[in-house]
Amino acid sequence: MRKRFLIPAVYAIFLLLPIYWLLNMSFKTTNEILGGLTLWPHSFTLDNYRIIFTDPTWYDGYIASIEYVVINTVLSVAVALPAAYAFSRYRFLGDKHLFFWLLTNRMAPPAVFALPFYQLYSAVGLFDTPWAVALAHTLFNVPLAVWILEGFMSGVPKELDETAYVDGYSFPRFFFRIFMPTIAAGIGVACFFCFMFSWVELLLAKTLTAVAAKPIAALMTKTASTSGYQLGLLAAAGSLTLIPGAVVIYFVRNYIAKGFALGRV
Amino acid sequence: MSKTVNHKAWFFVLPVVLLVAFSAIIPLMTVVNYSVQESFGENQFFWAGVEWFEKVLHDDRFHASLLRQILFTALILAIEVPLGLVIALAMPRRGPWVSVCLVLMALPLLIPWNVVGAMWNIMALPDIGLLGRGLNVLGWEYNYTRQPFAAWFTIILMDVWHWTSLVVLLCYAGLVSIPDAYYQAAKIDGARAWAVFRYIQLPKLKYVLTIAILLRFMDSFMIYTEVVVVTGGGPGNSTTFLSIDLVKTALGQFDLGPAAAMSLIYFLIILLLSWLFYTLMMRNEAR
Amino acid sequence: MAQIVLRDLRHTYMAAPRSDADWALKKLTLEWADGGAYALLGPSGCGKTTLLNLISGLLTPTEGHILFDGRDVTSASPEERNIAQVFQFPVIYDTMTVYDNLAFPLRNRRVGQREVDERVREVAGMLELDSMLKHRAAGLTADGKQKISLGRGLVRSDVNVIMFDEPLTVIDPHLKWVLRSKLKELHQRIRRTMIYVTHDQTEALTFADQVVVMKDGEIVQIGTPVELFERPSHTFVGHFIGSPGMNVLPCEARGGRAVFEGQTIDTANGVSYRGEGKGLELGVRPEFVSFAAEGVPVQVTKVLDAGRYRIVETATNAGRTIKMLVPEDERIPEGSARLHFAPERTQIYENGWMVT
Numbered sequence: 001m002r003k004r005f006l007i008p009a010v011y012a013i014f015l016l017l018p019i020y021w022l023l024n025m026s027f028k029t030t031n032e033i034l035g036g037l038t039l040w041p042h043s044f045t046l047d048n049y050r051i052i053f054t055d056p057t058w059y060d061g062y063i064a065s066i067e068y069v070v071i072n073t074v075l076s077v078a079v080a081l082p083a084a085y086a087f088s089r090y091r092f093l094g095d096k097h098l099f100f101w102l103l104t105n106r107m108a109p110p111a112v113f114a115l116p117f118y119q120l121y122s123a124v125g126l127f128d129t130p131w132a133v134a135l136a137h138t139l140f141n142v143p144l145a146v147w148i149l150e151g152f153m154s155g156v157p158k159e160l161d162e163t164a165y166v167d168g169y170s171f172p173r174f175f176f177r178i179f180m181p182t183i184a185a186g187i188g189v190a191c192f193f194c195f196m197f198s199w200v201e202l203l204l205a206k207t208l209t210a211v212a213a214k215p216i217a218a219l220m221t222k223t224a225s226t227s228g229y230q231l232g233l234l235a236a237a238g239s240l241t242l243i244p245g246a247v248v249i250y251f252v253r254n255y256i257a258k259g260f261a262l263g264r265v
Numbered sequence: 266m267s268k269t270v271n272h273k274a275w276f277f278v279l280p281v282v283l284l285v286a287f288s289a290i291i292p293l294m295t296v297v298n299y300s301v302q303e304s305f306g307e308n309q310f311f312w313a314g315v316e317w318f319e320k321v322l323h324d325d326r327f328h329a330s331l332l333r334q335i336l337f338t339a340l341i342l343a344i345e346v347p348l349g350l351v352i353a354l355a356m357p358r359r360g361p362w363v364s365v366c367l368v369l370m371a372l373p374l375l376i377p378w379n380v381v382g383a384m385w386n387i388m389a390l391p392d393i394g395l396l397g398r399g400l401n402v403l404g405w406e407y408n409y410t411r412q413p414f415a416a417w418f419t420i421i422l423m424d425v426w427h428w429t430s431l432v433v434l435l436c437y438a439g440l441v442s443i444p445d446a447y448y449q450a451a452k453i454d455g456a457r458a459w460a461v462f463r464y465i466q467l468p469k470l471k472y473v474l475t476i477a478i479l480l481r482f483m484d485s486f487m488i489y490t491e492v493v494v495v496t497g498g499g500p501g502n503s504t505t506f507l508s509i510d511l512v513k514t515a516l517g518q519f520d521l522g523p524a525a526a527m528s529l530i531y532f533l534i535i536l537l538l539s540w541l542f543y544t545l546m547m548r549n550e551a552r
Numbered sequence: 553m554a555q556i557v558l559r560d561l562r563h564t565y566m567a568a569p570r571s572d573a574d575w576a577l578k579k580l581t582l583e584w585a586d587g588g589a590y591a592l593l594g595p596s597g598c599g600k601t602t603l604l605n606l607i608s609g610l611l612t613p614t615e616g617h618i619l620f621d622g623r624d625v626t627s628a629s630p631e632e633r634n635i636a637q638v639f640q641f642p643v644i645y646d647t648m649t650v651y652d653n654l655a656f657p658l659r660n661r662r663v664g665q666r667e668v669d670e671r672v673r674e675v676a677g678m679l680e681l682d683s684m685l686k687h688r689a690a691g692l693t694a695d696g697k698q699k700i701s702l703g704r705g706l707v708r709s710d711v712n713v714i715m716f717d718e719p720l721t722v723i724d725p726h727l728k729w730v731l732r733s734k735l736k737e738l739h740q741r742i743r744r745t746m747i748y749v750t751h752d753q754t755e756a757l758t759f760a761d762q763v764v765v766m767k768d769g770e771i772v773q774i775g776t777p778v779e780l781f782e783r784p785s786h787t788f789v790g791h792f793i794g795s796p797g798m799n800v801l802p803c804e805a806r807g808g809r810a811v812f813e814g815q816t817i818d819t820a821n822g823v824s825y826r827g828e829g830k831g832l833e834l835g836v837r838p839e840f841v842s843f844a845a846e847g848v849p850v851q852v853t854k855v856l857d858a859g860r861y862r863i864v865e866t867a868t869n870a871g872r873t874i875k876m877l878v879p880e881d882e883r884i885p886e887g888s889a890r891l892h893f894a895p896e897r898t899q900i901y902e903n904g905w906m907v908t
Contacts (some may be wrong), residue, residue, distance in 0.1 A: 007355035007360075012369050018384045018426065021395050037398045067370035079280040080518065086277035091268045098278065103544070105289050107539045111485040112528040116292030141287035142281055156283040173297075202379045202490040203508075207516070217377040231387060245375025246368075246480045253364050253371075407780045449610050450643040453630045454704060455660035464656075 019242065024255040025235035033231045048236035057239065060079035061216035065199070066244070068137070068215065073194040075134060077149075077187060084149035085175070089158065102143040110203045113139070118207050132208040133215070137201060141194045148193060152186025185255050192252045199244060216241060285522035289535040299525035316552075317526035327527060329502065330510040334486060337417075337506055339423055341485045345479055348425070349432025356433070358370045358441055367437075370430040370528070371542070382494025385423040409496065413503035416496050420504055423491060428484070442468060486535055507531055554620040554712040554745060556584040556607065561616035563602055565745050576602045577768045579616075584747070586621075589739045591760035592749045594791070599715055599769040600749045607747065608715055609633045620712055636705020637715045641722050642697030646690040650681055653689045654703045659889050661708075675706045676859060678738065695727045702735075706742070713745040732758055755794050757781075781837075782897070785906045796863060796875050799841065803834040803900070810834050810900055813870050815848045818895035825900055825907050835906075836898040838863070841876035843885060844892035848872060852889055866891065 025033055026048055027041040052058040086092070087099060113136070121132040160182065164174040180187065206218040220237050303313040321327050356366050357537070373381070377430075389494035390398040391408045396419075400407040409415040443465065451461045489508040492498065511531060515524035563577040577599045584590055592600040605611040607618060609630035618626050625633050645653050654672045663671075679699045684692065689700055698719055705714045715848065716735075720728045736759055739746050748759050755762050757777040764771045765780065765788075773785045778786040784790035790798030803812040805825050810817040812834055819834070850866035853873075863876045866889065874891060878884055900907045 005356050005357065008352055008357075008366060011301075011352050012366070015369060015373055015426065018388055021388050027462055033393060035393075037393055037395065064319070064383050075284075077332075079284055082277035086274040089268055090271040090274035092270065092272045092274040095274075098282070102285060104536060104539070105285055107483050107535050108289070109489075109511075109528075109531055109535065111487065111511045111515075112296065112514055112532055113292050115297040115521070115524065116371070117288075118516075119295060120292055135284075135288060138284055138362070142285055147280060180422055196375055199375065200377045202346075202377060203436040217379045217428070220379060220383065234383060239382055241377050242372075242375075242381050246372065249368050249371045249375060253368050265451075444641075446639040446641065446643050446670070449630075450611070450637070450639065450704075452703070453608070453635065453637055454657040455631045456656070460660070469648050498778060 016041045020050060022235050022242075023239050025231060026239045028131045028235075029234055030230055030232040033235075039117075045232075049240075051233060052236055053107045058216075059239075061214055061219040062211070062240065063214035064130060064213045065205075065217065065241075067134040068205070068213070069195055069244075071130055071134035072137045073125045073191050076089050076138050076145045076194045079138075080142055080145035080190065081147050081180075081187075084153055085179075086152045087146065087154035088163070096245045099146075102146055105139050108139070108141075110201065114203060114207045118203060121208055123157065127208060128210045128212050132211050133205050133213070134198075134206045136208055137198045140201075141197055143191055144197065145190045148190045149186055150190070151181070152183045156182050177246065188252050188255050192248060192255070195248055296528050299521045300529055303522055304536050313522065317522040318530070321526045321530060324523075326510070330505055330507050333504070334506045337421075337488075338482060338485045339426075342478060342481055344421070344425055345429045345432050345481055349429045349477065350436050350474070352429070352433045353436035354441055354462070356437055362542045370400070370433050370437075373427050373430050375462065376427075378490040380428050382491040383398070385419060385426075385491075386495045389419045396520055411500055413500060416500060418503050420492055420495060424485065424488070425494065427491065428481060431480065434475045435477045435480075436470060439470045445471050451464055474547060475542060479539060482542070483535060483539060526540070555586045556582075556713060556745065557617075557619040558582040558607070558618045559619070561603075561606065561618065562718040563606060563611065563614045563616075564817050571825070575653070576769055577606070577613075580771050581674075582771070582774075583765070584608050584745065587700045587745055589736070589759055589761050590745075590747045591756035591763045592766060593751070593756040593763050593792075594766035594772075595751055597768075598766040600751075600766050600852065602769075603766070604637075604715055604717055604747065604749045607713070608637050608700060612664045614628075628852065634708070634709045634710055635715060636702075636708065636713075636875045637703045637717065638698065638705065638719045640718045641764075642693075642694060642701050644689045644697050644700050645712050646688075647690055649685065649868065650676070650689050650692070650700060651685040652705055653700050654681075654685075654747055655709055657704050658793050671707045671709065672885075675703045678706065678741070679734070680701050694722045695724070695731055698731070706738075713747060714758050716748040716750075718750050718752075719748075720750075721751075728755075735759060737872065753795075754775050757793070764791065783899070784835065787833060787835055787901050787904045790837070792838075794837055796838055798835050798837045799874050800901070801834045801836075801872055805832055805900060809897075813868055814873075815849065817898060819898045819900050821899050821907050824904075833901045833904075834893075834898060835901050836893045838875045840894040840897035840906055841874060842892050842894070843878075843882075845890065847890040848874070849888065849890055852884065852886060855884060 024040060027044050027046070028038070029043055029045050029047065032038065032043050034039065036139065087095065117128075117132075117136050121127045121136070126132040126135070156179070160178065161174065164178055171177065202217050205215045209218060216237060220234055297532075300317055301313055301315070302468040303311045303316070322446045357363055376384075388394040389409050391401055395409060397409070407418075409416050447465050447469075448461065451465060456464070487508055488506060489512065492504055492506060493509060496504045498509045508531075511524060511527055514520050514527065518524075554736075558810060559575065559581050560579055561581070562579045564575045566574050568672060569575055578792060592603060594600050600610065600754070606613050609625070610630060610633070613626065613819060616626070617624055620633060630637075642785075645656065647657070650711075654675060658668045659803055672685075673682065674714065676685055676903060679702065681696070681699055684696065689697065702719075705711060717814050723731060733756060735746075738760075748756065750756050762774060764774050765779055765786075767786075767788050773789045775785075780789055780793050784793065784798065787798070787800050791800060801812055803810045803817070805811070805822065806816075806826065808823045810819050810822055810832070817834060839852065848868060849869050852864060853867050854865035856863040856865075858879055862880065862884065864876050864878050864884060866874050868874060868877065876891065887900075
């Protein structure tokens with residue numbers, strides 16, 4: 001029994017190693033990093049973090065990222081809720097085809113959309129705003145949210161809806177007061193996955209922003225190429241991007257298994 | 266659940282349709298537009314028919330990227346799916362360690378892709394990186410910026426690090442949903458661990474495994490950011506996969522026609538293979 | 553086949569139990585003879601599944617011993633104990649044929665090919681599965697699959713005891729009867745010890761020679777179906793068994809007789825009562841309540857036609873409900889009536905337990 005846990009333990013170490021390395025570098029000066037290999041900071045410094053917290057170009061990047069991720073998550077889930085309800089409860093003209101079409105969008109390579117999106121959002125004047133990225137990401141997140149929510153909703157028997165109507169609930173009241181709390185776990189899982197895909201995606205985030213709404217991820221790549229290798233700073237910036245992810249996982253840790261169990265990732 | 270027929274349900278679906286159509290159809294139309302036209306300078310377009318498609322399909326560069334992509338995806342699937350399954354089987358299903366394991370597994374999935382790339386980029390540097398230096402110390406003259414093999418090694422290792430967790434979490438969820446009674450019955454029947462795996466676990470994991478394979482296929486076929494940040498597609502062209510090639514053509518060279526044609530072919534390949542998996546999945550679920 | 557003895561068995565799922573309520577199974581000692589058909593009957597949460605799993609070896613008891621034929625098997629695995637168990641939902645190996653499913657336990661024990669074939673065909677015949685042997689197990693109906701589950705237990709000729717954990721839960725109602733009869737028939741035929749866990753009294757009473765009624769982790773009564781019906785030793789048993797269950801009415805005791813709402817009632821055990829007259833209840837089954845010229849005054853409130861008899865609900869002056877079973881040809885008075893309780897079938901209960 002004990003031996004069995006060796007495998008996940010070894011794998012866990014494998015997973016933590018690069019993260020540890022990143023954190024390690026974030027507390028070193030760039031000189032020390034470039035100087036050679038050291039397993040822990042010999043000249044421990046908080047400078048890298050200080051720069052990020054005080055320099056607007058840096059922390060604006062984080063704010064910009066959080067902005068579009070939140071907009072995207074809220075938008076995707078809000079729009080997906082009624083749609084998922086429809087797919088779960090009703091049959092209507094073209095429903096299967098619609099569902100499939102939605103799924104195919106998840107299969108679209110972002111690279112294919114890079115240039116068209118650039119032109120589209122420039123044309124409607126949303127270029128370089130969080131809205132552009134948020135909307136662009138909905139292409140991939142909305143189908144995902146619909147799929148996940150539909151899965152959870154199908155687990156709730158129709159009798160609940162019918163009972164509510166018999167009890168005199170209007171549809172909006174039923175939906176918000178009764179139905180949504182019932183599928184709260186599903187909404188949580190959908191939000192988690194929307195957050196996940198939006199926070200990590202870079203290509204579109206970079207293409208659709210220039211200066212004002214530049215997300216932190218894109219800022220990092222810009223810094224890397226233009227001002228030479230400020231590795232310590234980069235490492236600190238990178239380390240800070242781990243935090244939102246860790247926070248989100250912590251909150252949904254009890255639902256992760258359930259969400260994946262539906263197999264609707 | 267028995268669903269009632271109600272065409273008014275379209276109102277529920279309308280916001281989603283509008284949103285996704287805005288994001289999908291308009292750009293796609295643009296792409297289709299470009300793919301059948303040739304441009305000379307600004308705003309001068311001439312009908313080109315299938316010329317771009319033919320050009321792309323006969324282009325050696327495209328073939329090369331496609332082959333590299335196929336090899337990469339094949340390797341990824343061959344490593345990540347069995348590995349993910351093995352780890353999921355070994356993970357604890359009860360007790361205090363479950364949450365810890367789950368959070369740990371999910372962590373790599375929530376790191377922005379360029380940070381992932383940056384992490385591995387620096388870690389693999391032969392003189393100052395933990396991995397790079399370590400490998401050199403062990404005897405391999407490893408330098409991923411110069412050697413194609415080393416570059417592939419690094420990228421594959423990075424992808425395994427990054428995405429195996431997805432397979433692990435999917436398989437784990439599938440395993441956890443197998444009722445205890447099956448394991449109990451197997452115990453009573455005197456079945457060994459291998460028989461339990463073969464006759465109980467594996468059949469019940471078919472659904473999640475299909476999804477895992479489908480997702481990893483799709484996502485690895487679309488890979489862009491991590492690779493670009495680590496190798497930039499190099500050394501030379503050795504790690505230039507389809508997305509990278511496409512972006513170079515589209516945004517780099519602004520060769521709109523070929524880029525558009527390539528985009529459509531690219532999309533089509535994924536759609537076709539995904540559709541295959543989708544029907545397999547649906548057949549599984551119906552059963 | 554084995555005689556099963558449970559000695560001072562107690563089980564809790566908690567690491568540090570503090571009160572009595574933390575124990576899923578309170579201390580019990582029980583002995584089951586070889587080859588009998590037993591039922592564990594009780595509501596959800598009464599501990600019957602816990603007890604079953606302790607006997608089968610899927611759980612190790614916190615305290616106590618379990619002996620099969622005198623041999624202590626408390627720490628033995630299910631395989632070592634040589635038991636078979638049928639679960640609530642069919643547990644079959646989907647990818648195998650019916651034949652392979654039945655052969656599986658034998659093959660795991662490295663039984664020879666010819667013997668495997670013999671045993672499998674014999675059991676398939678017993679369960680009427682022989683026409684399906686080559687079919688994929690996954691394609692059978694729920695009752696077919698449960699038969700396979702049962703079959704896997706029967707193929708092993710040396711199995712000590714076969715256990716059933718609410719096996720008819722997923723079976724269609726009209727097939728439940730068929731399967732129940734089949735199980736009883738099987739037991740007559742092969743005479744192995746069978747323990748059947750259920751919350752359905754019909755299943756328990758028709759299947760078992762002896763029924764163990766449980767509640768809250770304790771054994772309330774052990775007896776034959778007739779004993780449980782005619783002399784329930786606890787109001788819970790009276791209430792749980794029978795449809796409708798026994799009428800339980802608060803009463804007092806005076807001079808060896810019970811007094812209910814001012815009426816003196818003769819009981820079977822009234823003379824044995826020596827106590828204070830507090831916390832007393834009167835128990836009488838609807839079958840043994842009849843209309844009479846003298847007796848407890850009631851109003852007839854409801855009549856339900858159940859075919860061969862009618863279930864009549866009446867209300868006493870104090871508002872208590874008394875149910876009675878009236879044969880179909882007897883006249884039911886309207887409005888007021890008086891009820892007579894058959895004395896040899898009426899008992900006094902103190903704090904739930906029958907006074908002896």
